[in-house]
Amino acid sequence: SQKIEQNSEALNIQEGKTATLTCNYTNYSPAYLQWYRQDPGRGPVFLLLIRENEKEKRKERLKVTFDTTLKQSLFHITASQPADSATYLCALVTGNNRKLIWGLGTSLAVNP
């Protein structure tokens, strides 16, 4: 069956460290993958997109990697800050209809 999985357990890290979140998928051939941030009581906010032929994408303190062999994307936040605390969602775009398939999200808490 087709699945997209993110760390179900909350990730707690110390301010200044690098946070790494994982998105794994099975039985999909994604065209690309998107990462979103969601704060409590708000809708998801788009952060980054990475295509199947790209290994890595960066935006300020954010870095995303995409390994189609491992069927995995990693999302890194370097020099993390308490303001980075939120839930992070990955979404695959797959198929001719370009439908988004969403993970359940990983909660990140950055402690001062």
Added chain:
Amino acid sequence: DAGVIQSPRHEVTEMGQEVTLRCKPISGHNSLFWYRQTMMRGLELLIYFNNNVPIDDSGMPEDRFSAKMPNASFSTLKIQPSEPRDSAVYFCASSHGQGAPGYTFGSGTRLTVV
């Protein structure tokens, strides 16, 4: 642009009542999506409109759910009659197409059916 605007932000209703959720997408976006989010199932696509036309409503759970988009700047999601299991957060999102980079979401409507 003020972003995607949803109303109401919160809705508490009794089982059996009709509920109408509203959405104003971003001007210029030709695609509109209604999602439902729960802890157990995450974000589920209910229906997708392109240029005001419903393209994919396979996620609409039952006939009790209906959605309309009478023009490019307004959409509604209606539940009639509502049931306690419909309690969730309902999001509207818009974009330049299904799968386009970066959907813009509204702040959602938290629906509680008692």
